[in-house]
Amino acid sequence: MADDLYPLTGRFLQGRLRHGMDQRELNILEGLIDRTELLQGESTILHRGDFCEYSTMLIEGMAIRSIADHEGKSHIVGFQVPGDFVDLHGFALKRLDHDLTVLGRARVGYVPHERLRAVMTQEPHLARIFWFSTLLDASIHREWIMKTTQLRAVGRMAHFFAELWYRLRMVALGDASGFQTPLTQTHLASICGISTIHVSRTLRDLREGGVLDFQRGRITILDSDKLKTIARFDPAYLYGEGGLAVGNALDKGTPETLVDG
Amino acid sequence: MADDLYPLTGRFLQGRLRHGMDQRELNILEGLIDRTELLQGESTILHRGDFCEYSTMLIEGMAIRSIADHEGKSHIVGFQVPGDFVDLHGFALKRLDHDLTVLGRARVGYVPHERLRAVMTQEPHLARIFWFSTLLDASIHREWIMKTTQLRAVGRMAHFFAELWYRLRMVALGDASGFQTPLTQTHLASICGISTIHVSRTLRDLREGGVLDFQRGRITILDSDKLKTIARFDPAYLYGEGGLAVGNALDKGTPETLVDG
DNA sequence: CGCAAGATTGACATCAATCAACTGAGGTGG
DNA sequence: CCACCTCAGTTGATTGATGTCAATCTTGCG
Numbered sequence: 001m002a003d004d005l006y007p008l009t010g011r012f013l014q015g016r017l018r019h020g021m022d023q024r025e026l027n028i029l030e031g032l033i034d035r036t037e038l039l040q041g042e043s044t045i046l047h048r049g050d051f052c053e054y055s056t057m058l059i060e061g062m063a064i065r066s067i068a069d070h071e072g073k074s075h076i077v078g079f080q081v082p083g084d085f086v087d088l089h090g091f092a093l094k095r096l097d098h099d100l101t102v103l104g105r106a107r108v109g110y111v112p113h114e115r116l117r118a119v120m121t122q123e124p125h126l127a128r129i130f131w132f133s134t135l136l137d138a139s140i141h142r143e144w145i146m147k148t149t150q151l152r153a154v155g156r157m158a159h160f161f162a163e164l165w166y167r168l169r170m171v172a173l174g175d176a177s178g179f180q181t182p183l184t185q186t187h188l189a190s191i192c193g194i195s196t197i198h199v200s201r202t203l204r205d206l207r208e209g210g211v212l213d214f215q216r217g218r219i220t221i222l223d224s225d226k227l228k229t230i231a232r233f234d235p236a237y238l239y240g241e242g243g244l245a246v247g248n249a250l251d252k253g254t255p256e257t258l259v260d261g
Numbered sequence: 262m263a264d265d266l267y268p269l270t271g272r273f274l275q276g277r278l279r280h281g282m283d284q285r286e287l288n289i290l291e292g293l294i295d296r297t298e299l300l301q302g303e304s305t306i307l308h309r310g311d312f313c314e315y316s317t318m319l320i321e322g323m324a325i326r327s328i329a330d331h332e333g334k335s336h337i338v339g340f341q342v343p344g345d346f347v348d349l350h351g352f353a354l355k356r357l358d359h360d361l362t363v364l365g366r367a368r369v370g371y372v373p374h375e376r377l378r379a380v381m382t383q384e385p386h387l388a389r390i391f392w393f394s395t396l397l398d399a400s401i402h403r404e405w406i407m408k409t410t411q412l413r414a415v416g417r418m419a420h421f422f423a424e425l426w427y428r429l430r431m432v433a434l435g436d437a438s439g440f441q442t443p444l445t446q447t448h449l450a451s452i453c454g455i456s457t458i459h460v461s462r463t464l465r466d467l468r469e470g471g472v473l474d475f476q477r478g479r480i481t482i483l484d485s486d487k488l489k490t491i492a493r494f495d496p497a498y499l500y501g502e503g504g505l506a507v508g509n510a511l512d513k514g515t516p517e518t519l520v521d522g
Numbered sequence: 523c524g525c526a527a528g529a530t531t532g533a534c535a536t537c538a539a540t541c542a543a544c545t546g547a548g549g550t551g552g
Numbered sequence: 553c554c555a556c557c558t559c560a561g562t563t564g565a566t567t568g569a570t571g572t573c574a575a576t577c578t579t580g581c582g
Contacts, residue, residue: 049497067407070493075411077403089399092392097400097498120389124381131353131392138350138395139358141402142338146328148409149454150336153538185561193410195539200562232331236310237358413569446529456571461530477579523582530577537570545562552555 008033008059008109011083015170015240016136017129025126032116033057033109039102046100052090054110058082061106062182066190067098074099076190077144078137079164083171089134091116104182136239143237148193151232153202156192158231161212161219166235178212178220267291269320269370272344276431276501277397278390286387293377294318294370300363307361313351315371319343322367323443327451328359335360337451338405339398340425344432350395352377365443397500404498409454412493414463417453419492422473422480427496439473439481 009029012018021029036059039045045056048068058080065078065086077098080086090096091113102108120127140163147159164181168174185203189196207213211227213220221227270290273279282290297320300306306317309329319341326339338359341347351357352374363369381388401424408420425442429435446464450457468474472488474481482488 065403067403069407069411070495075407077406089396092389093396093400093500095500097500098403120385124385124388127385127388128353128381131395134392134399135350135354135395138399138402139354141399141406142326142328142359145338145402145405145409146330146336148406149451150330184559186559190410196561197540197563198538200560201538204562234331239354239356239358445527447527457528458530458572459570461528462570465530525582526580528577528579531575533573535570535572538567539569540567541565543563545560547560548558550555550557552553 006030008036009057009083011059011171012057012085013129013133014083014172016238017132017241019241021126021129025123025129028119028123028126032111032119034112034115036107036109039106039108040104042101042103044099044101045108046087046090046096048096048099050090050096051094052087052096052113054112055085055091055116056087056100057109057111058084058086058102059107059109061102061104061108063100063102063106064187064191065098065100074190076187078141079160079191081164081167081171082173084137085130085133088116088130089137092134103187139237139239153192153194153198154205155230155232156194157188157199157202157206158211158227159233160188160191161221162227162231162233163235163238165219165221166233166238166240170238170240176221178218180218182217269294269297270318270344272320272432273318273346274390274394275344275433277499278393278502280502282387282390286384286390289380289384289387293372293380295373295376297368297370300367300369301365303362303364305360305362306369307348307351307357309357309360311351311357312355313348313357313374315373316346316352316377317348317361318370318372319345319347319363320368320370322363322365322369324361324363324367325448325452326359326361335451337448339402340421340452342425342428342432343434345398346391346394349377349391350398353395364448400498400500414453414455414459415466416491416493417455418449418460418463418467419472419488420494421449421452422482423488423492423494424496424499426480426482427494427499427501431499431501437482439479441479443478 006026006029009026012029034054039061046052060082063080063084063086064076065080066074066076068074086100087096119130143163147156151159165174165179168179173179185199186196189199192199194202203214209226210222211230212222227233267287267290270287273290295315300322307313321343324341324345324347325337326341327335327337329335348357348361380391404424408417412420426435426440429440434440446460447457450460453460455463464475470487471483472491473483488494
């Protein structure tokens with residue numbers, strides 16, 4: 001459980017703008033969730049083209065955004081961790097351009113769009129916070145474009161692991177030694193745009209190079225400086241506010257206030 | 262000039278949600294622009310890390326979003342055309358994670374954040390339209406991730422040209438035979454994540470294959486079906502509404518209403 | 523005219539995809 | 553309990569795509 005007071009939405013923007021919301025807003029946020037659902041295994045909760053009447057918050061577990069190509073094969077274009085309001089953009093876009101799939105065991109919460117419409121008219125500050133959270137995804141997308149056009153296989157994988165580690169620690173998951181994840185090498189291949197075979201080879205190189213180890217659903221970080229260097233990782237694009245919930249090895253940023261009234 | 266009634270903002274969401282705004286809102290939008298500026302040559306109008314007090318609309322010309330790597334070399338992660346509210350997200354993010362640079366001759370309009378704050382509190386529907394327009398960029402980012410992880414050099418270039426052609430025609434620029442652009446092969450290399458030399462080779466292949474021709478700032482489309490096939494291009498992610506302003510060769514979509522009250 | 527930036531071409535090196543074969547863990551049914 | 557299956561991961565050999573280096577050409581412009 002993320003937070004005793006806010007068991008459903010306690011991780012939303014944790015480590016980022018969460019402090020920018022007052023008690024009243026945090027209560028409104030928690031109250032937006034109509035019902036939750038526990039999912040097991042890989043299940044797609046939203047399909048491209050769906051017209052949604054609710055948006056989904058990821059409470060526990062991880063999820064991927066993917067787009068099917070002309071042959072029906074799907075490709076991962078985004079990754080979400082607990083606290084992410086994963087298809088808030090479905091509210092403003094109305095129709096989704098991609099699929100959303102949870103991995104492993106996950107709990108999601110549903111927010112009726114009707115309630116979001118009320119937020120838009122009655123809670124402009126909260127509306128702006130929501131807007132911010134969707135722009136965070138866009139910023140991550142830009143970094144992924146950068147990473148795939150700029151880095152080779154080792155760098156891409158290192159970058160993804162560095163980002164994931166950082167994001168998880170922002171929401172008080174994982175620790176200084178590593179983190180758990182339901183990802184398989186096939187997922188990693190899709191995320192990094194390389195073949196599964198080359199993922200296997202690259203993971204071996206990272207392990208033998210003393211950078212990190214990936215075994216049975218757990219990433220162990222062996223040398224965070226090496227990881228950061230190989231990945232050319234600079235967490236500024238994640239808009240964190242300096243302090244990580246747990247550990248701090250990759251973080252050199254300074255606290256800032258990002259959104260005002 | 263895009264539109265006699267709305268010379269500054271006439272292209273904003275043209276071909277998309279523009280019809281979702283009423284006369285009153287269109288007037289408010291046009292009135293948001295405080296002043297305009299005419300720029301020549303490649304000039305960076307916004308820098309990573311800037312705390313902005315205004316947002317920028319691209320009125321004429323084209324612009325790139327870029328991120329500098331650890332060596333200071335910049336990499337293009339996004340491309341903007343006239344009508345794009347290019348750093349509207351700077352309003353909600355407050356601090357930009359990338360640079361914005363206009364190419365060639367361009368006119369931009371500045372909107373003070375103060376006026377956007379007023380929109381948030383007094384014009385929730387317009388606020389939602391603005392939100393939508395930033396999510397459009399995110400959708401395009403996702404497609405770029407897809408394109409760079411999924412396609413080889415020829416496919417990436419074809420995809421970029423198909424997208425640009427489509428986006429330009431949405432705002433009544435370019436025509437069935439092609440379009441003008443201030444891009445150089447160096448820009449294309451950065452956008453597609455390949456070397457400039459390979460861009461040259463690939464353009465030759467596209468020319469010799471009768472797909473398209475790129476000469477002195479003009480792209481001539483020779484065979485739009487071939488282009489679409491090589492690029493695996495499906496314009497759904499651009500959230501167009503069916504009718505292009507000029508020509509229709511790549512468009513197979515059906516009209517839809519995307520945002521409601 | 524002469525320079526600089528952009529573009530082109532050939533030769534070669536490197537990275538990563540593909541093909542094929544094999545291992546190991548977990549699950550299921552007899 | 554074991555035989556069998558499937559899915560995930562590993563390894564080696566080969567091929568193809570693309571990067572890099574070096575040289576040359578073209579164009580626009582002062």
